[in-house]
Amino acid sequence: METYVGLMNSGWDYSWAGPEKKVNVTLRDYIYNHARTFREPAFQEEQRKWFHVYFDKIADKNGHGHLTQKDYEEFLGLFGVHPLSVPPSFDALDTDGDGLISKEEFANAGVDFFCCIADTPTKMFFGPFLA
Numbered sequence: 001m002e003t004y005v006g007l008m009n010s011g012w013d014y015s016w017a018g019p020e021k022k023v024n025v026t027l028r029d030y031i032y033n034h035a036r037t038f039r040e041p042a043f044q045e046e047q048r049k050w051f052h053v054y055f056d057k058i059a060d061k062n063g064h065g066h067l068t069q070k071d072y073e074e075f076l077g078l079f080g081v082h083p084l085s086v087p088p089s090f091d092a093l094d095t096d097g098d099g100l101i102s103k104e105e106f107a108n109a110g111v112d113f114f115c116c117i118a119d120t121p122t123k124m125f126f127g128p129f130l131a
C-alpha cells in the first residue's frame, strides 16, 4: 500500500501539481498541465520509443520493416476504422510517397498525433475523425 501511495503522490506531483506543487487544480490547470507534458521533448522521445514497439509488435506483424496499405488497414482495423477510410490516412503517413510506411514515418506520425497541436496530416494517424 505504501508503494501505491508513493506512486500516486509522484503521479500527482508530476501530472497535476506542477512546479508550484499545487494541492488543488482547476480545469484550466488540468488542461495546461496536460499540454505541458505533451510538449516536453523527453516525453515525446519516450512516446517515439513506444511507437517503435507498436510498429514492431503490432503493425508490422510480418516483420518486413515497413507497412503496406493492407498492413495499415489491418492495424487501423484494431481501432474499428473501416477499410474504405484507410487510404487517406495511409497517404498522410507516407510522407516520402514511396507507397510504404516506414517505422520512422509511423513513429513520427504517432508522436505528432499526440504532441502537435497544429493542423497537420498526422491527425489521420488513427483514421479520420467521424462526427
Ligand SMILES: [Ca+2]
Residues within 6 Å of the ligand: 093, 094, 095, 096, 097, 098, 099, 100, 101, 102, 105
Ligand atoms: Ca514512405
